[in-house]
Amino acid sequence: MSVTKPPIPAPPSAPGAPQGAPATQVSLLEIFITFLIIGGISFGGGVVAYLRNALVVEKGWLDEEEFLTALEISQALPGLNATNMSVIVGDRLRGPVGAIVGFLGMTLPGGLLVFALGIFYVSNHGNPAMHAILAGIGAAAVGLLAAVTVQIGHKQLEHLREILLILITVVLVSFLHVSLVLVLLTVLPLALFIYRPGRGEVDEP
Amino acid sequence: MNNPHTDLSVLGVFSLLSLLAIGGGTAVLPEMKALTIDAHHWLTDSQFRDIYSLGQVAPGPNMLMVIVIGYHVAGTPGALLAFTGFFLPASVLALGSSRLWNHFDGSPWRLALQMALAPIVVGLMAAGTVAVARTAITGTETTLIAVAVFVLVYFGPKIIGAKVNPAFYIFAGGLLGYLTLT
Incomplete structure (x- = not known):
């Protein structure tokens, strides 16, 4: 699929212009x-x-x-x-x-x-009710983030090498506090090497 | 409080974060905490938690809370600079790369990049969750709220067969916080 880009924007269309048309x-x-x-x-x-x-x-x-x-x-x-x-x-x-x-x-x-x-x-800094509400929202957000992460990660949690890549990333960022720049510069090339094209193995997407 | 040096720092910090946000906003939260709390001392842990929570109440992209960090640090100009810094570099990159990406349609490296990114993104999201948890889980009440939301979001759809809008849990969390933490 390729997206062709017209060089000159056309004038605005009338309502009900054909859908899927240019x-x-x-x-x-x-x-x-x-x-x-x-x-x-x-x-x-x-x-x-x-x-x-x-x-x-x-x-x-x-x-x-x-x-x-x-x-x-x-x-x-x-x-x-x-x-x-x-x-x-x-x-x-x-x-x-x-x-x-x-x-x-x-x-x-x-x-x-x-x-x-x-x-x-x-301007309401120190208001106990406001901080209590935000603390409750923050706690709910943690549960939500954890659930979404597990849901997305579920697909990956079957293969050892994916689990290892996930664990390496979490340990580097959360526990060793390595800067994100360094993490991306090391883990991403490693992962790209693992998944490099033509490594003689077909993965499901 | 509004000196040019601070303004530049706000723009610089959020521009850097913008380009590091591979895998979305959650992935960059640990670095955002490190830069805004530890490196620049703009916020305390609990202020970061508060501002992150504020962002959860709004619709749209989930990292609009950078506006509040900017406002907290340097007023309205700070709000604009944090917003511009966090969204402009990545957006310009997206504008340029989407054409490039289509150019590589069918390249085996495109699939390789997607497969390589997938586990890293999950790892970064997990690290982002840990970063928020470290500021937001402060005692029994917050632990119970987080666990309850996790169970309802993760297992709820399998039990009741329908998905609840996550915004409901955010508002329920706020209400429970008000009732149990004041």
């Missing part, structure tokens, strides 16, 4: 509003499900395969899935300006809410 016909406003809605309703994480529903099911801007490819790129690169997806899909639809518009839509609702909460937090 993506240049999507208006910047529509990109902005679509990501604004995703960014505004995706409470509790799991942005990927919201993205898939909006981009594949509702708008038809990407088919399943294109969505998965964009997600693969988002996951392989630094940055958050949510914002990387907004950039990649916005770029695909309307070039760099589309990427900026998608990104702003994605981050604006949550960003403004967090900013308002942050102002409240800093």
Whole structure:
């Protein structure tokens, strides 16, 4: 699958432009509003499900395969899935300006809410009720993070070499407090060597 | 409190974190703690916990709490700098690389990179969980809340056959914190 990029953005389309047609016909406003809605309703994480529903099911801007490819790129690169997806899909639809518009839509609702909460937090420092609520949320977040990690890791916890790579990473970061730069510079090449192409063994994806 | 040196540090720290966030926001939490608490002394452990929790209440990308760290350190300019630092470098990289990635469609190295990243990302997420746990698990109440949420999220769908929006657990955690910790 290859994504062709038109050099010149086309003018905004009328509503009801043919779906799956050359993506240049999507208006910047529509990109902005679509990501604004995703960014505004995706409470509790799991942005990927919201993205898939909006981009594949509702708008038809990407088919399943294109969505998965964009997600693969988002996951392989630094940055958050949510914002990387907004950039990649916005770029695909309307070039760099589309990427900026998608990104702003994605981050604006949550960003403004967090900013308002942050102002409240800093000016109410020492308020015992506020700290108690945040302590409870923090504890719940730990349970949530642990569950999500185990769910994602479950697929990997069957092969010895994957378990070893997971353990090496955790020990280096959490217990030996090795800087993340060093961890990535050592463990990633090691893992790439293990999974190098043509090592005469076929893995399930 | 707003001196140019601090502003530059905020931008620098979060730009570095942006480029290190392979595997998403959770993966970079240990490094964020090390830089903001240990290296720069911008926050205490419990402030980090509080600000992380604030971020959980908002929709959208789950690391918007960097805005609050920036605000706490250097006011509104700090908020903007932390946001820009944390999101701009990775986004620019995503913009450039998505075209490159498609260029390598069918390359065996693309699959190799994905397979190599998968266990590392799980390891980094586990380390991120440990980092939050070290600030958030402070006693019996917080331990019980965390264990209860883990059990409900992990085993709940198998028992009741439906998935509950994680936001529900976040709000329930806040309520339980209010009831048991004040």
